[in-house]
Amino acid sequence: MRYLITGGAGFIGSHVCDALLADGHAVYVLDDESTGSRSNLQHLFSNRELRFIAGSIADDAVLSRLVGTVHQVIHLAAAVGVKYILENPLQSILTNVVGTEKVLQACKAFEKPLFLASTSEVYGLQTHAPLRESDYSVIGATSVSRWSYACSKALDEFMALAFHHQGAFPVTIARFFNTVGPRQSPAYGMVMPRLVDQALHNEPMTVYGDGSQTRTFTHVKDCVAAVMGLISHPEAAGEVYNVGGTEEVSILNLAKRVKMITGSRSEIRLIPYADVYNHNFEDMPRRVPDISKLEQAVHFTPKYRLDEIIADVVTDRQRWLKDNES
Numbered sequence: 001m002r003y004l005i006t007g008g009a010g011f012i013g014s015h016v017c018d019a020l021l022a023d024g025h026a027v028y029v030l031d032d033e034s035t036g037s038r039s040n041l042q043h044l045f046s047n048r049e050l051r052f053i054a055g056s057i058a059d060d061a062v063l064s065r066l067v068g069t070v071h072q073v074i075h076l077a078a079a080v081g082v083k084y085i086l087e088n089p090l091q092s093i094l095t096n097v098v099g100t101e102k103v104l105q106a107c108k109a110f111e112k113p114l115f116l117a118s119t120s121e122v123y124g125l126q127t128h129a130p131l132r133e134s135d136y137s138v139i140g141a142t143s144v145s146r147w148s149y150a151c152s153k154a155l156d157e158f159m160a161l162a163f164h165h166q167g168a169f170p171v172t173i174a175r176f177f178n179t180v181g182p183r184q185s186p187a188y189g190m191v192m193p194r195l196v197d198q199a200l201h202n203e204p205m206t207v208y209g210d211g212s213q214t215r216t217f218t219h220v221k222d223c224v225a226a227v228m229g230l231i232s233h234p235e236a237a238g239e240v241y242n243v244g245g246t247e248e249v250s251i252l253n254l255a256k257r258v259k260m261i262t263g264s265r266s267e268i269r270l271i272p273y274a275d276v277y278n279h280n281f282e283d284m285p286r287r288v289p290d291i292s293k294l295e296q297a298v299h300f301t302p303k304y305r306l307d308e309i310i311a312d313v314v315t316d317r318q319r320w321l322k323d324n325e326s
């Protein structure tokens with residue numbers, strides 16, 4: 001099969017490329033390298049089944065040309081990362097809403113099935129755990145810019161499901177929960193690579209708020225296994241799935257585990273949110289997925305425990321720092 005991966009030069013996208021090419025498929029990657037980089041695909045460039053196209057999902061002509069020639073589209077391109085969203089609020093909304101609409105229109109024109117990457121952020125301030133796909137979104141005020149990401153991704157889900165229900169083309173949606181692993185950049189506000197870099201430099205490890213907020217973390221290889229399962233499972237069409245890990249950890253305890261695994265001399269420092277993101281910021285206290293729907297559909301269980309995930313990120317960041325800091 002031939003796939004188009006929008007955002008395929010990003011963190012998750014590059015690992016999806018690895019998996020599809022390893023399975024003998026052909027892959028077109030469309031990426032504007034705004035937060036990703038073709039260097040994430042460097043190791044694959046000798047594979048003749050990979051084509052990298054530098055461009056944007058905002059470009060109807062490019063989308064049309066590519067969607068018309070593939071069997072399926074995996075839409076990962078998005079404005080991502082709390083820091084990036086807060087620094088680029090308007091462009092982020094346009095990329096995630098208008099850009100996604102263009103992808104959907106191209107899929108409609110050529111009747112191509114679509115896999116859409118959504119996010120646990122759509123649950124917003126919901127605190128009960130575990131979160132089921134049918135749970136309500138509790139989104140904060142529009143004056144708090146952070147919620148625009150949740151809203152834009154929720155709108156993507158609504159649009160995609162509307163196309164699906166009108167019979168235009170089949171759509172499968174996955175809500176990723178904090179996916180981490182090799183090739184994730186710390187530059188856009190992702191907590192794990194940032195804490196690891198601080199620990200490796202023996203600098204203060206900064207935990208925002210009081211550190212009691214909890215998350216689960218998914219190894220990117222587990223995430224990709226779920227994606228691969230869902231794209232080859234026709235019954236998943238029209239459905240939304242949580243994709244995440246189950247080991248709940250507070251961010252303060254995450255920092256302690258990173259410090260222990262790296263053997264760092266860093267102090268762990270609590271920083272008020274207002275000092276990092278100004279006063280216009282809210283965080284969710286808890287986010288834990290119920291993954292039973294995914295387990296039933298594609299027999300998914302996360303293979304990587306948190307300490308293994310941290311160890312993989314440490315190895316990757318050590319290599320990156322060695323190559324890029326001298």
Ligand SMILES: NC(=O)c1ccc[n+]([C@@H]2O[C@H](COP(=O)([O-])OP(=O)(O)OC[C@H]3O[C@@H](n4cnc5c(N)ncnc54)[C@H](O)[C@@H]3O)[C@@H](O)[C@H]2O)c1
Binds near residue numbers: 006010033034055079
């Ligand atoms: N990593 C996570 O924890 C996580 C959690 C929830 C959802 N997601 C979703 O997964 C997807 C992939 O995220 P990621 O973590 O790999 O981030 P990423 O930033 O590494 O990947 C996104 C990619 O999209 C590209 N892109 C952005 N705008 C584009 C445009 N207009 N045209 C073409 N390419 C464009 C970027 O350059 C980048 O390569 C996103 O849709 C994101 O919302 C990720």
